[in-house]
Amino acid sequence: GQNIDQPTEMTATEGAIVQINCTYQTSGFNGLFWYQQHAGEAPTFLSYNVLDGLEEKGRFSSFLSRSKGYSYLLLKELQMKDSASYLCALMDSNYQLIWGAGTKLIIKP
Amino acid sequence: ETGVTQTPRHLVMGMTNKKSLKCEQHLGHNAMYWYKQSAKKPLELMFVYSLEERVENNSVPSRFSPECPNSSHLFLHLHTLQPEDSALYLCASSQGLAGGPPTDTQYFGPGTRLTVL
Numbered sequence: 001g002q003n004i005d006q007p008t009e010m011t012a013t014e015g016a017i018v019q020i021n022c023t024y025q026t027s028g029f030n031g032l033f034w035y036q037q038h039a040g041e042a043p044t045f046l047s048y049n050v051l052d053g054l055e056e057k058g059r060f061s062s063f064l065s066r067s068k069g070y071s072y073l074l075l076k077e078l079q080m081k082d083s084a085s086y087l088c089a090l091m092d093s094n095y096q097l098i099w100g101a102g103t104k105l106i107i108k109p
Numbered sequence: 110e111t112g113v114t115q116t117p118r119h120l121v122m123g124m125t126n127k128k129s130l131k132c133e134q135h136l137g138h139n140a141m142y143w144y145k146q147s148a149k150k151p152l153e154l155m156f157v158y159s160l161e162e163r164v165e166n167n168s169v170p171s172r173f174s175p176e177c178p179n180s181s182h183l184f185l186h187l188h189t190l191q192p193e194d195s196a197l198y199l200c201a202s203s204q205g206l207a208g209g210p211p212t213d214t215q216y217f218g219p220g221t222r223l224t225v226l
Contacts, residue, residue, distance in 0.1 A: 042217035
């Protein structure tokens with residue numbers, strides 16, 4: 001079967017760094033996505049990893065280890081506007097997205 | 110209008126009502142999706158259309174009926190819903206591959222917040 005786990009909620013301080021982890025089990029893999037979703041708004045695409053390693057995009061970076069079934073989203077220089085839910089999703093062998101329940105990130109001044 | 114739009118943004122309906130949700134994408138994409146998002150639960154994929162053909166129907170109850178008249182528009186027709194159907198219904202689109210599975214980044218609309226009384 002397929003399963004995705006990510007923490008339900010995390011708290012961090014403005015200006016700091018936070019790492020949101022995502023672990024998964026799947027029989028087929030066609031990449032892993034991270035999305036950001038502010039309350040009451042649409043999920044917006046952040047990153048896509050299909051090969052092992054770190055992808056950096058400004059203040060946000062995403063890492064993938066396929067052998068460990070593990071990904072993380074790293075947010076640097078946190079801003080209050082980064083308060084949101086962060087959704088991890090893997091694309092399985094049928095090209096369907098399997099979603100995690102999301103991590104609610106709370107940024108404190 | 111740009112991106113993916115959805116109407117209405119909020120909908121309250123009784124269990125005997127019939128209503129429709131509308132989604133329109135202005136991105137020139139070939140694939141469109143309906144998702145259900147309930148509080149603290151993962152997004153649930155309901156339907157996938159690729160080039161106006163339904164390619165996925167994830168065991169969704171028949172009280173939800175999708176319609177894709179063209180590659181830019183997607184509807185979700187609702188009838189005799191249950192209170193547990195109350196959720197945020199999200200539409201998404203992706204470029205897709207002509208004749209193949211949609212494998213690429215999905216772009217979401219703002220959703221319709223549905224409440225069933």
